[in-house]
Amino acid sequence: MTNFVQNIDAAEELCDELIAAGFTPFVSTQADTMSALHEALDDRVGVLIVPRDDNAIGIAAGMSLAGGCPAVLLSDAGVSGCSDAIASLVNPHQTPLLLVVSLGEEPAVEGGSNPRRLTELLMSELGIQSVTIDASERMAVRVKLVREIVREHLRPAALLVPLDTDGLLT
Amino acid sequence: MNMDSAIRAIITATRHQPVIFTSGELGRAARDIADRPTHFYLAGSTGLASSTGIGVALQTHGTTVVVDGYGSVLTNLAGMVTAGMLTDLPLVHIVLDDTWYTPAGATAPTSTAARAGRADLCGMARAAGYTRVHTLDTLEEFVRTIRREIATCTAPVFLRCVLHDGDAPAPKNTGVAYLDSAVPFPEQRSWPDWINDLAA
Numbered sequence: 001m002t003n004f005v006q007n008i009d010a011a012e013e014l015c016d017e018l019i020a021a022g023f024t025p026f027v028s029t030q031a032d033t034m035s036a037l038h039e040a041l042d043d044r045v046g047v048l049i050v051p052r053d054d055n056a057i058g059i060a061a062g063m064s065l066a067g068g069c070p071a072v073l074l075s076d077a078g079v080s081g082c083s084d085a086i087a088s089l090v091n092p093h094q095t096p097l098l099l100v101v102s103l104g105e106e107p108a109v110e111g112g113s114n115p116r117r118l119t120e121l122l123m124s125e126l127g128i129q130s131v132t133i134d135a136s137e138r139m140a141v142r143v144k145l146v147r148e149i150v151r152e153h154l155r156p157a158a159l160l161v162p163l164d165t166d167g168l169l170t
Numbered sequence: 171m172n173m174d175s176a177i178r179a180i181i182t183a184t185r186h187q188p189v190i191f192t193s194g195e196l197g198r199a200a201r202d203i204a205d206r207p208t209h210f211y212l213a214g215s216t217g218l219a220s221s222t223g224i225g226v227a228l229q230t231h232g233t234t235v236v237v238d239g240y241g242s243v244l245t246n247l248a249g250m251v252t253a254g255m256l257t258d259l260p261l262v263h264i265v266l267d268d269t270w271y272t273p274a275g276a277t278a279p280t281s282t283a284a285r286a287g288r289a290d291l292c293g294m295a296r297a298a299g300y301t302r303v304h305t306l307d308t309l310e311e312f313v314r315t316i317r318r319e320i321a322t323c324t325a326p327v328f329l330r331c332v333l334h335d336g337d338a339p340a341p342k343n344t345g346v347a348y349l350d351s352a353v354p355f356p357e358q359r360s361w362p363d364w365i366n367d368l369a370a
Binding site for chain 2: 025048050051052054055056057058059060061062063064065066067068070084085087088089092
């Protein structure tokens, strides 16, 4: 099944909006949940691939420290592994960077936590303001919101990108 | 050479370069010796000093110094792998190595800690792709090498600084106050300009 960020048109649009909003560079692990977005970004401005999600956040924090406006591509499964990095490196200093997080619909194991709810809860508890892509609103509007948080208010933000949400592909 | 003399040597050699200190006693000791706008002290995120330094070096294209401990490097070997693959990254990665996998200043390491102390960090750095790798046993050697590497750095280099001597107790962790006193990011964001100002 094709999901939202594997939909080429949607991925290209999100890629364009993120670049137009001034986010660069992009850092990520080699996750396949946002492969179309990853490819689109890599074609346009390049994506730095690193072995671990928390390393991606550390690198982005360093870039931000030195005046950059980086974005980290994460899957929902990767967020909990980054809790320490977010809690001690991003949140205390209000490091201006963007986390682009893909949201799955199903738990990894039967009866497990809903990844979307868990990610939203984690972001909230970690003090990261999040904005969710919604099929009912233009993508540019949501990206503009995170742009304002990161570039104008100099705070971290998360852009949550649901995978395979009803109506998002149409 | 002990942690204190090694940190003093690093601070003396890095007047204009960004320096990222790992969390814990090492960072607190450094801040106590000299707190500069070009310093950044991790308040947690053990192991991510290298990642943070990589980010600074990528953004500024200028020589950036990371000061790690033995245990923090072991916590995040992926940081070394990333630095090693960025062949034109001007990063000087220094590890103050007391060869024990224990918090700095702790005494009587356990047998597990002793086994961890045998990891060959320099071998790992070479395998990861660092351009030059040094093991430095004396303060004189360390001072010479760090000055040379900072002056000529155009690719990731790795300096393992072997600590033979003990230290006086370092400043205690004061928790929230320590975090509050870390230089806030909005000031740090103009880092390249600060460096230019210092250089002028």
